[in-house]
Amino acid sequence: MAKNVTVQRIVSVLLHRVKFIILATVVMGLLFFMYSRFVIAPMYSTSTMIYVQNYSSAQRDNANTEATTSTKTESDSKKTSNEENQKIYPADISASANLAEICVTLFKNSDEMTALYDGCTVNVDVTDGTFFITITVDGTDAQKCANVANQLAEKAAEVYNSKFSYGQIGTLRQANVPPAPYAPSNMKNMLIGAAIGFIASCLISILIELIDTTIKSEDDIQEIYGIPIFAEIPDFDNQG
Incomplete structure (x- = not known):
């Protein structure tokens, strides 16, 4: 059974994966900056x-x-x-x-x-x-x-x-030698890369959560099966 998607749940997922989102944003921004700086010919x-x-x-x-x-x-x-x-x-x-x-x-x-x-x-x-x-x-x-x-x-x-x-x-x-190129804009391309990384990482995080069918808490059982939870048996092996 599919999980219900709410704004609260989406925010929770994003906060849970905030480190991944920040890392992806920074990496994509740096990649776009390096591509703009070293690959694209200045105009x-x-x-x-x-x-x-x-x-x-x-x-x-x-x-x-x-x-x-x-x-x-x-x-x-x-x-x-x-x-x-x-x-x-x-x-x-x-x-x-x-x-x-x-x-x-x-x-x-x-x-x-x-x-x-x-x-x-x-x-x-x-x-x-x-x-x-x-x-x-x-x-x-x-x-x-x-x-x-x-x-x-x-x-x-x-x-x-x-x-x-x-x-x-x-x-x-008369025409003078231009002192600096007008394109590409390294800062602009870096911001574009960072925005792409941020959006992509958010979508990936939400998608992973939607396709993940494993039960992580009693709330998942109640949401999927509609059965109220009265007690929980702890996993002593995993808790040491």
Whole structure:
């Protein structure tokens, strides 16, 4: 006959096997930590940022020079031209943002750029509504990730100039060698292992109790057979 399972009985079983549960929790946590620390390859990530614009300084300078009136002196003309070159108009931002979206598609499908990946994972994204493109490189070698990112930024300029006869491209931020990996998280994996060990040991303890049909006390006899116990004969041999 199966034993009745109650919350009180489950708690009693867990308390009875608390040493086993603690040991299993600690062992599993240490195993997961060692696996994370010594087996899983660390992953590094770095990025470089480039920009594309639908106009170049030379194009803006020529446009401003033509618009400058002949009544101004040469120094005034140069001053006005320089001031205008530093300005970015809303129309330029919108057009450059559209150009950046096109360039992202171009860079992702360029054989010249994909040939530089060198086993790393590369992601090319544009910041929404801007003309800034981020090239992110992930891999197991920190130095290689930085080298690949910077090489891709340089190659992006070559690919752009070979496809477009207008605008300009440049680098805003070069990729640096990441000082530490972003994955795996040894502490997180250790906690996951400890949680698995704790849950598994609790389930095993409860399962063992359920399948154990031996009678350990008078309460087991009364529970299984429904017979009240009035007296108990001690086992003198086992008691010495």
